[in-house]
Amino acid sequence: MTAADPRYLPSRPPVDLGLARLHADMVCARSVVDSARRGTKPPLGLSRMAEADLLECLETFASALAERRLPVPRGLRDELRLRRLLAAERR
Numbered sequence: 001m002t003a004a005d006p007r008y009l010p011s012r013p014p015v016d017l018g019l020a021r022l023h024a025d026m027v028c029a030r031s032v033v034d035s036a037r038r039g040t041k042p043p044l045g046l047s048r049m050a051e052a053d054l055l056e057c058l059e060t061f062a063s064a065l066a067e068r069r070l071p072v073p074r075g076l077r078d079e080l081r082l083r084r085l086l087a088a089e090r091r
Helices: 017-038 044-067 074-090
Strands: none
Touching: 017 044, 044 074
């Protein structure tokens, strides 16, 4: 079949559902951290737990990209570096 053939359907890369789920988890964790920050004075424990969860999601997503030999976007890499440093300071 060719592109001129009406039955021709261009192939699309398969969706990696595992990676999509990890990305959704990361977005959700980011949202929780943002919500905790917006409060007038969020409980310290909640804020730290949310930030720890976000760091874990970022680490997992970056690892999943690396396992699939996909590049880690610069913004994600920078955020990961920053959050690792902040987490180390809090220990």
